[in-house]
Amino acid sequence: MSPLRLPPLPTLREIIRLYGLRAEKQLAQNFILDLNLTDKIVKYAGKNLEGAYVCEVGPGPGGITRSILNRGASQVVVVEKDKRFMPSLQMLAEASEGRLQVFNDDILKFNMENIFPETVKKDWHGDLPDVHIIGNLPFNVSTPLIIRWLAAVSNHSGPFVYGRSRMLLTFQKEVAERLTAPPNHPQRSRPSVMAQHLCQVKHCFTIPGKACVPTPDVDIGVVHFTPLKEPLIKLPFHVVEKVVRSVFHFRQKYCRKGVEILFPYPTMKELTNEVFESSGVDPTRIAPSLSMEEINGLCLAYSAICDRIPGLIDYNYR
Numbered sequence: 001m002s003p004l005r006l007p008p009l010p011t012l013r014e015i016i017r018l019y020g021l022r023a024e025k026q027l028a029q030n031f032i033l034d035l036n037l038t039d040k041i042v043k044y045a046g047k048n049l050e051g052a053y054v055c056e057v058g059p060g061p062g063g064i065t066r067s068i069l070n071r072g073a074s075q076v077v078v079v080e081k082d083k084r085f086m087p088s089l090q091m092l093a094e095a096s097e098g099r100l101q102v103f104n105d106d107i108l109k110f111n112m113e114n115i116f117p118e119t120v121k122k123d124w125h126g127d128l129p130d131v132h133i134i135g136n137l138p139f140n141v142s143t144p145l146i147i148r149w150l151a152a153v154s155n156h157s158g159p160f161v162y163g164r165s166r167m168l169l170t171f172q173k174e175v176a177e178r179l180t181a182p183p184n185h186p187q188r189s190r191p192s193v194m195a196q197h198l199c200q201v202k203h204c205f206t207i208p209g210k211a212c213v214p215t216p217d218v219d220i221g222v223v224h225f226t227p228l229k230e231p232l233i234k235l236p237f238h239v240v241e242k243v244v245r246s247v248f249h250f251r252q253k254y255c256r257k258g259v260e261i262l263f264p265y266p267t268m269k270e271l272t273n274e275v276f277e278s279s280g281v282d283p284t285r286i287a288p289s290l291s292m293e294e295i296n297g298l299c300l301a302y303s304a305i306c307d308r309i310p311g312l313i314d315y316n317y318r
């Protein structure tokens with residue numbers, strides 16, 4: 001069966017002209033108007049979106065939305081903050097024969113837990129649900145949003161009430177490199193560990209900035225995330241986040257210095273020694289060189305100390 005396709009529509013440039021949709025620089029809006037490129041992006045969500053449930057965040061004039069619909073998704077929910085795009089997205093909804101629902105909302109406040117039917121839900125440890133989140137958002141939204149969604153992966157909330165929903169999101173190229181960097185890579189940093197301990201993360205390809213209108217100052221990395229059945233570090237998100245933040249605080253210094261700031265005086269030295277003794281990690285290593293197993297060891301050692309000392313988890317350096 002061939003996927004459902006949209007009927008002939010005005011081009012995106014015509015839509016922009018028709019509805020007066022000038023990109024707002026202060027909202028960091030850049031549009032992808034080349035439908036071959038939006039098709040290429042969407043292909044990385046999965047070879048086949050026929051029958052899939054997709055939430056697209058920040059659709060703007062709807063280029064990526066058209067590609068999702070043309071690949072045969074059965075339900076597409078778009079969440080767009082800027083109300084100027086509503087008429088053109090509504091026109092697309094009419095052309096989609098009931099497959100597209102449009103929400104004028106802020107994705108940072110939008111509740112994704114009830115948008116798709118119960119029947120799409122899959123057990124976390126079973127098959128992947130046919131649920132995909134796709135978005136080319138401004139970088140100042142996508143970067144905090146991925147941290148929030150990684151927290152949601154860890155407690156199976158938000159978009160992950162359906163199971164291990166996959167995400168295809170764009171970032172500034174350097175952030176995409178950070179998210180996927182292995183140990184010892186120049187870009188290995190806090191987001192690398194936070195993303196990779198919860199998801200299989202793939203930097204699919206880079207979109208040159210000049211492919212967008214207007215042209216942003218940077219290139220764009222397209223990143224795909226598949227949540228893991230079991231996180232590599234089996235501790236609550238905030239515990240892992242705290243240890244990883246501290247360890248990477250002094251990137252190029254001995255990792256011991258980063259672990260020290262997890263503890264207040266006067267116990268700092270003694271508890272830091274305990275972390276390294278019980279984890280077996282060499283305290284003279286630098287954070288970017290640590291493997292996931294070593295970071296796991298540091299997190300477990302810190303968590304065991306927190307279990308023993310009430311209130312320690314709430315201690316914050318500075």
Ligand code: SAM
Pocket residue numbers: 027028029030031032033057058059060061062063064079080081082105106107108135136137138141
């Ligand atoms: N996805 C479109 C494309 O590729 O051509 C537009 C990309 S533009 C970089 C980002 C879009 O995200 C804009 O339409 C903007 O209004 C929208 N947006 C920004 N912040 C948002 C938020 N918090 N919630 C929902 N949409 C948002």
